[in-house]
Amino acid sequence: MLQITNLSNTVADKPILKGLSLTIQPGEIHAIMGPNGAGKSTLAYTLGGRPGYEVTGGTVTFQSNSVRPELVEGLSFSGDKREEKDGASTGSARTDVGAIDLLALDPHERAAAGLFLGFQYPVEIPGVSNLQFLRESLNSQRKARGEAPLSGGEFIKLAKEKAALLGMDMDMLKRPVNVGFSGGEKKRNEMVQMGILDPKLAILDETDSGLDIDALRIVGAGINAIMRKPDKAVLLITHYQRLLDYVKPDFVHVLAGGRIVKSGGPELALELEREGYAEVVAA
Amino acid sequence: MTEVKDAAARDAAKKLETYEWGFSSDIEQDFAPKGLSEETVRFISAKKNEPQWMLDWRLKAFALWQTMESPDWAKLDIAPIDYQDAYYYAAPKPRKELASLDEVDPEILRVYEKLGIPIAEQEVLAGVAGSRKVAVDAVFDSVSVATTFRKELEEAGVIFRSISEAVREFPDLVRKYLGKVVPMHDNYFATLNCAVFSDGTFVYIPEGVRCPMELSTYFRINAENTGQFERTLIVADKGSYVSYLEGCTAPMRDENQLHAAVVELVALDDAEIKYSTVQNWYPGDADGKGGIYNFVTKRALCQGRNSKVSWTQVETGSAITWKYPSCVLSGENSVGEFYSVAVTNNRQQADTGTKMIHLGKGSRSTIVSKGISAGRSNNTYRGLVRVAANAEGVRNFTQCDSLLLGSECGAHTVPYIEVKNPSATIEHEATTSKISDDQLFYAMQRGLGQEEAVALIVNGFAKEVLQQLPMEFAVEAQKLLGISLEGSVG
Ligand SMILES: Nc1ncnc2c1ncn2[C@@H]1O[C@H](COP(=O)(O)OP(=O)(O)OP(=O)(O)O)[C@@H](O)[C@H]1O
Ligand SMILES: [Mg+2]
Numbered sequence: 001m002l003q004i005t006n007l008s009n010t011v012a013d014k015p016i017l018k019g020l021s022l023t024i025q026p027g028e029i030h031a032i033m034g035p036n037g038a039g040k041s042t043l044a045y046t047l048g049g050r051p052g053y054e055v056t057g058g059t060v061t062f063q064s065n066s067v068r069p070e071l072v073e074g075l076s077f078s079g080d081k082r083e084e085k086d087g088a089s090t091g092s093a094r095t096d097v098g099a100i101d102l103l104a105l106d107p108h109e110r111a112a113a114g115l116f117l118g119f120q121y122p123v124e125i126p127g128v129s130n131l132q133f134l135r136e137s138l139n140s141q142r143k144a145r146g147e148a149p150l151s152g153g154e155f156i157k158l159a160k161e162k163a164a165l166l167g168m169d170m171d172m173l174k175r176p177v178n179v180g181f182s183g184g185e186k187k188r189n190e191m192v193q194m195g196i197l198d199p200k201l202a203i204l205d206e207t208d209s210g211l212d213i214d215a216l217r218i219v220g221a222g223i224n225a226i227m228r229k230p231d232k233a234v235l236l237i238t239h240y241q242r243l244l245d246y247v248k249p250d251f252v253h254v255l256a257g258g259r260i261v262k263s264g265g266p267e268l269a270l271e272l273e274r275e276g277y278a279e280v281v282a283a
Numbered sequence: 284m285t286e287v288k289d290a291a292a293r294d295a296a297k298k299l300e301t302y303e304w305g306f307s308s309d310i311e312q313d314f315a316p317k318g319l320s321e322e323t324v325r326f327i328s329a330k331k332n333e334p335q336w337m338l339d340w341r342l343k344a345f346a347l348w349q350t351m352e353s354p355d356w357a358k359l360d361i362a363p364i365d366y367q368d369a370y371y372y373a374a375p376k377p378r379k380e381l382a383s384l385d386e387v388d389p390e391i392l393r394v395y396e397k398l399g400i401p402i403a404e405q406e407v408l409a410g411v412a413g414s415r416k417v418a419v420d421a422v423f424d425s426v427s428v429a430t431t432f433r434k435e436l437e438e439a440g441v442i443f444r445s446i447s448e449a450v451r452e453f454p455d456l457v458r459k460y461l462g463k464v465v466p467m468h469d470n471y472f473a474t475l476n477c478a479v480f481s482d483g484t485f486v487y488i489p490e491g492v493r494c495p496m497e498l499s500t501y502f503r504i505n506a507e508n509t510g511q512f513e514r515t516l517i518v519a520d521k522g523s524y525v526s527y528l529e530g531c532t533a534p535m536r537d538e539n540q541l542h543a544a545v546v547e548l549v550a551l552d553d554a555e556i557k558y559s560t561v562q563n564w565y566p567g568d569a570d571g572k573g574g575i576y577n578f579v580t581k582r583a584l585c586q587g588r589n590s591k592v593s594w595t596q597v598e599t600g601s602a603i604t605w606k607y608p609s610c611v612l613s614g615e616n617s618v619g620e621f622y623s624v625a626v627t628n629n630r631q632q633a634d635t636g637t638k639m640i641h642l643g644k645g646s647r648s649t650i651v652s653k654g655i656s657a658g659r660s661n662n663t664y665r666g667l668v669r670v671a672a673n674a675e676g677v678r679n680f681t682q683c684d685s686l687l688l689g690s691e692c693g694a695h696t697v698p699y700i701e702v703k704n705p706s707a708t709i710e711h712e713a714t715t716s717k718i719s720d721d722q723l724f725y726a727m728q729r730g731l732g733q734e735e736a737v738a739l740i741v742n743g744f745a746k747e748v749l750q751q752l753p754m755e756f757a758v759e760a761q762k763l764l765g766i767s768l769e770g771s772v773g
Contacts, residue, residue: 050724107727108736116728123725127743136739137729144730176743197729 001026001233002047002201003099007058008258009046016042018258019058024201024233026063031236031244031269034255035277040237041120043255044205048117049107061099064113064200111137112144114200116193118207120237122186125177130189131159133177134196141197162195166222167215183210191222202227203235208243220246241273256281318367321345324478327371331447334454344467344477351471364541364576371479371512439495441525442487446514449485456487460518464547464584464611472543472578472605476512480545483514488523488554497753499528513544519554521587526557528756542601544579552587552614557595559752561760563767564600566631574602574631581608585617585646593620594637595751597760599767602631607665609638612646619648622748624760626741626767627660627692636666636697641677641707650681653745655764656692657771663695672703683713686744688737688771716744738765 002024009017016039024030034040046053047060100113125133139149150158163170166188178186187210194202204223211219224247227234236247244252244266252268253260254277262268262280272280324345328338353364436443442453449457467477488494519525542564548556558581567574577600583592594608610619621637639648648668656662668679685694696713718740726736742749742761749757 045724048724048728050728051720106733107724108730108732111728111730119725123719123721125722125726125740125743127746128739133726133729133739136735137726137731140732140735141730193729 001028001063002102002235003059003061004047005059007043007046007060008056009042010054010056011042011052015056016258017046020255020259021058022253022260024235026233027230028250029228029234029236029247031238031249031252032255032260033238033252033269033272035281038255039258040255041205044117044120044203044235044237047102047110047203048115049103049105049110055103060102062102062110062113062115062201063099064115108140109144111197111199112141116197116199116202118187118190118194118202118204120205120209122178122181122190124179124181126179128177130173130175130177130192131156134159134173134193138197159192159196162192162226165195165225166192167218168192184212184215187211188215188219191219191226195222195226198226200231201233201235203237205237206239207236208238208240216242217246219243223247241269244269254280317369319369319371319479323371327479327481331450333447333450336454336458337450340462340467341478344474345479347468348471348474348478351474353471366475369541371481435495439492440489441492441494442485443498444485446480446483446485446516449516453485453487456518457485457516460516460547460549461514462547464549464582465545465580470580473545473580476514476543476545476580480512480514483516483544485515486517486525486527488517488519488525490520491522492520493523494525497526497528499530511540511542511544513542515544515546516549517547517556517558518549519551519556519590521551522553523551524555526559526753528559528561528753530561530563530756530759540575542575542577542579544581546579546581546608548581548583548592550583550585550587550590550592550614550617553589554587555591555593556583557593558583558608559756560594560596560598561752561756561763562596562598562600562604563763565602566600566629566767567602568629570630575600576603576605577601578603578605581606583608583610583619585610585612585614585619585643587617588615588643589617590614591618591620593622593751595620595622595748596624596635597745597748597752597763598623598625598633598635599763601633604631604633604635606635607637609640610648611640611642612648613642614646615643616645616647617643618646621648621650621652622751623651623664624653624655624745624748624764625662625664626655626764627657627662628767628771629658629660631658631660633661634663634665636664638667638669639679641668641670641674641679644674645676646674647678648680650679650683651747652681652683653748654683654685654694655688655741655744655768656685656694657688657768659691661693661695663697665697665699667699667701668709669700670702670704670707670709674704675706677704677707679707679709681709681711683711684744685713685715686741687715687717688768734765734769737768737771738762741765741768 004020004022007017007020008015020043032040042053046055102110105113135155138155142149159173160170163173168188172185172189178189181189187207190207207219208216220243223234236243236249238244249266252264252266254262254272256277321342324341325338328341442449444452462477465473467474486498517525517527548558550556562577564575564577565573581594585592592610596608598604604625608621612619619639623635625633625635627633636652637650639650641648650666652664652666654662654664662685664683666681668681670677681698683696685696687694694715698711700709702709718737722740723733723736726739727733731739741764745764749760752760
């Protein structure tokens with residue numbers, strides 16, 4: 001689903017990622033841990049296409065199976081990896097297109113291709129209600145994919161369902177995006193957004209931080225309900241085991257000095273929590 | 284179409300110029316010759332079959348105007364206007380009816396579509412045969428072409444007329460109020476308007492009547508080089524209510540055009556007038572060439588006790604906007620409101636704001652101004668709150684917010700406060716902010732294209748004002764903000 005090969009970048013001329021490689025298959029949940037300032041958020045932003053996060057080397061291919069290439073400007077293929085999956089279509093409007101060169105797309109095209117970032121620090125947009133924001137976002141994505149827009153009624157139904165899944169009051173969704181939300185509410189709101197936008201790949205940057213004990217459980221269950229599917233994948237960025245108790249990872253990686261320095265199974269997270277990064281990073 | 288009309292105008296003008304007896308004796312002609320003189324004023328008045336008092340009034344204004352000097356406003360960089368190089372009256376043949384929208388300039392259709400104007404309304408705007416279904420008093424090329432829904436309004440006792448008709452049909456009413464709110468000598472452009480106003484709208488709501496529909500006027504400037512001097516007069520008698528919408532669309536222009544309208548509102552005891560404007564005249568190209576000069580004088584007199592006037596404006600067009608919809612709050616406990624969004628992009632210049640003149644006891648005013656600047660534009664809020672010595676218990680709240688897109692544009696806030704009564708409560712808040720990269724990336728990560736993201740954030744910024752607009756207008760205005768800022772980021 002996602003193949004990152006030797007990815008390097010700079011932020012404000014400062015090298016941060018230094019040849020990072022990581023492969024995520026459909027149906028998998030990966031966790032990334034690592035010391036503060038290691039480059040975890042930088043990885044998320046770079047994959048999202050944030051301006052200022054200059055890619056200086058490497059490739060990222062993304063198998064989204066959800067985009068009609070002729071509808072996305074600037075879409076390019078890594079031709080040799082392109083596979084035709086005959087009969088894989090389930091009758092939806094989505095067409096198999098093989099692997100997309102993710103780095104060639106604008107941020108909104110990456111979103112339409114099925115990439116979602118859960119922000120470490122969700123952003124406030126005064127005067128714009130969550131519902132309006134999400135409806136416009138979703139319909140823009142749908143348009144880019146050649147799908148019909150959702151009507152107001154259809155959208156509200158969807159929003160209610162996802163808000164309920166995350167235990168969020170609909171009144172919160174009528175308020176301006178993240179304005180006046182508590183830290184935990186913002187994180188929960190990110191997950192409601194993920195539910196509504198229904199991405200293929202979610203990169204969740206410290207979604208657990210700021211959540212209270214009950215919220216952590218609800219958000220964990222929400223992530224499983226939305227993303228634990230054979231054709232989806234999740235990259236969880238976290239500092240603690242607590243979220244991983246609810247969302248069981250298939251792989252755990254340690255990011256340090258701009259690279260993945262160690263990978264393992266779920267037990268690696270427990271080991272890190274016991275012993276810290278010193279040994280891994282020094283190795 | 285414009286070119287054809289313009290050629291016709293030039294032909295007509297040429298004929299008139301060479302006509303032995305001068306044009307004043309020949310009112311069959313549809314165009315006054317180029318230039319401005321007493322003869323031009325007489326020509327316009329004669330064309331409109333005006334009574335002597337109206338002509339005298341115009342001539343007095345013209346004589347006064349000749350003694351005045353064009354104002355020099357610090358923040359506006361105005362190329363000198365050659366008043367002799369313009370036509371002051373153009374009455375084209377009734378607008379050609381089109382069989383369908385297919386005959387409309389595709390560029391105009393594109394704008395309609397982006398604005399999300401419903402097909403039925405597009406047909407009205409474009410003049411498709413048999414399409415007129417809303418209460419639109421359409422002012423095209425200075426002449427009211429049609430007034431509809433007149434019957435329903437008449438049954439309610441509402442007068443909704445072109446001002447020329449009103450001068451003939453309701454001379455007493457018009458005479459009583461014309462020039463009462465904006466006196467003839469008020470300012471250079473208002474005086475000019477008094478002399479040469481070509482057409483406009485008159486509304487009278489009788490005592491106790493709630494106007495049964497929103498009244499709207501679509502202004503559109505069509506004939507090239509035709510100065511536009513609209514005149515609007517709205518009188519709300521005791522205990523009445525009216526909501527008036529003024530909206531504009533304009534085709535592409537290549538020469539500067541002067542627009543100097545005058546709008547006067549009068550609210551008597553317990554009456555309320557809501558006046559909403561969406562202004563989208565051609566702002567000129569990216570270098571500011573060819574845009575419209577918009578020098579409008581809009582003023583309301585809240586004469587009665589508990590009277591109320593609200594101005595709501597969305598200003599996105601024109602090369603230069605110079606406009607201060609104001610309220611003279613002379614009635615006890617009268618209320619004035621001003622809600623404004625002004626967008627400037629490229630080389631546009633806007634100097635806009637309001638004046639709240641508190642003369643009545645307990646009068647209150649609210650000012651909410653949202654300025655959005657992009658490109659190399661300049662956006663100035665200029666506001667005056669004045670409290671007279673004997674006006675007890677006055678309250679004013681002013682909030683001025685500026686949003687900047689890019690680093691080459693300017694936003695300026697110039698508040699004047701003159702308080703002569705110590706019991707007044709005056710509050711002023713001002714903020715300046717930028718669209719942050721965080722906000723843009725966040726919105727784009729959710730799937731919005733860059734321009735959609737900018738439009739969304741800007742609409743959020745302007746929401747307090749937009750929600751004052753009547754529903755149909757609000758939707759159109761939101762889209763307009765996005766369109767006006769196209770290409771401003773990135
Ligand atoms: N605009 C910038 N200018 C300079 N340095 C930057 C900038 N943005 C990020 N950095 C640096 O890049 C490095 C990686 O930051 P990043 O936010 O990716 O870390 P992180 O692994 O997410 O840390 P944390 O666990 O604290 O969230 C840090 O040293 C940070 O200071
Ligand atoms: Mg981080």
